[in-house]
Amino acid sequence: MFKEDRAKRVYQYLVNFGMYRPNRQTKEIYEKLVEQKVWGKVQSIFVKYKKLWRGPDIPIYIFPFEPHRKSKEKKSGVSFPDKLFLFIGHIEDDKEIEALFIHEYHHVCRIHNQKKQIEEYTLLDSIIMEGLAEHAVKQYCGKQYNAYWCQMYKEKELLKYWEEDFKENLNILKTEKLHDSLLFGLGPHPDMIGYCLGYYLVSNYLNQRNLADIRLFKSDSRVFIQSILDDE
Structure with a gap:
C-alpha cells in the first residue's frame, strides 16, 4: 500500500487512525516519547513477539497520537501486511504500549x-481479526489492558x-462501503459494533478451547462463528 498514493492522501488516511497534526500539544507528546525512549521499548517488544509468533520482520513507524476531545484514548495504530504504524500519546504505563503493539502486530x-x-x-x-487481536492483548497483558470497545x-x-x-x-468485501459502516459503527450503526461483536465471538470460541497462537493465525474465520450458528 501507498506505493502510488500521493503524500497528502497517505497522511490523511493515517490521520483517520490517530496520526498527529502538527501543533504545540503534539510537539510536547513527541518530546515526551523521546524522553521515555519509546522507540527502544517498542523494538524490544517487537523482538519478543516476532520470536514468539514467528512473525515477519517489518518496519514499525511511531508518531505522536492526536488527542480527541470526545475520547479518552491515548493511543491507536494501523497495520498492513508489510508495515505498521503506532500513534502514542501521554502514556506512563509501558504495558499500554505493549498492548497496542500486540494488537497491531497480531493483525x-x-x-x-x-x-x-x-x-x-x-x-x-475483519471482525474476527479484531477479536483475536484483543484476545491476545488479554492473554499477554491482562484484561485491564483491553480496548474500551471490548465491553x-x-x-x-x-x-x-x-x-x-x-x-x-x-461475506461483503472490505472494499464495499457497508463493510466499514458495520465494522466501525458508522451512520445508523452503533459505535464500534463490529469490533465488539468480533471480540465476543472469539471469546466465546476460545473460552472452551486452549489453542496456540500459531494455530489461531491460520484458523479460518468461519470456525469462530460455528457455535452461534449451531445454536440458531
Missing part, C-alpha cells in the same frame, strides 16, 4: 498466515445486532 501475523489478498477480506474476516455492549445487544445487521452481511 500482521494473521494476514501473513491467511495467504490471501487484503481486497479479498470479508466483514467476517461496550451486553450479550443481548450483540446477539440482536448479529441477527439484524451482521448475519446476512458476513
